[in-house]
Amino acid sequence: MLARLPDSAQNDFSADANNVLRHRKPKGADVKLIIATIKPFKLEEVREALTDIGVRGMMVTEIKGFGSQSGHTEIYRGAEYAVNFVPKIKLEIAVSSSMADQVVDTITKTARTGKIGDGKIFVLDITQAVRVRTGETNDDAL
Template identity: 45%
Template sequence: MRKLEIIVKPEKLEAVKEILEECEANGVMISNIMGYGNQKGYTKMYRGTKYNVNLLPKVKVETVIPKEMAKTIIDKIVSEINTGNYGDGKIFVYDVEDAVRIRTGEHGQEAL
């Protein structure tokens, strides 16, 4: 099993959800987060004073999927979400040793 941690701009959330639904990924967790990467934020002007905004709003989508589906989902997200600009996001991939469904005690694939 693999855990995908997908970090994107908030306006790209619906596209990511559609891709995950197409690929029949069950169980998605979504968090609003703040951060920056290569873009380092931006400068704004307020009442004649410049100030830096370096924490930008992002959305983190987490899901655990079978190992075979990971490459397909990653390729779809990269091809559909990519704008070629800084701030498009990142995908972190983790190996998941086991999953346990608390209600039934099922392990592994059955727990997904």
């Protein structure tokens, strides 16, 4: 049979548990993942700008997609056809939280053409990062 704590003790325990959960920093919370989609011809310019501000690595993927532009039409050998998915480049960059705003600003300024389809940027919290070779974790793994 389980012993029941007096109501005053239960309230103290609940308050302490809530306080610990509210103030506990999530594991890896000091690392952000920035996912950006940009126009392909802007890749080298963006890479150089990010290297200049201290970004040490990124993953690059060629993708196709559409947003508000919903594709476009092109003419090839006299025939018009619809291009529903537009070629884009996806960048994935893991950085410390303190650098995240600077990285977003740099990508925004460098990738902007002022025309539709310039891209999007998403910033996510990383719960854990591990460098496979050394076992370093979180900010040290970057």
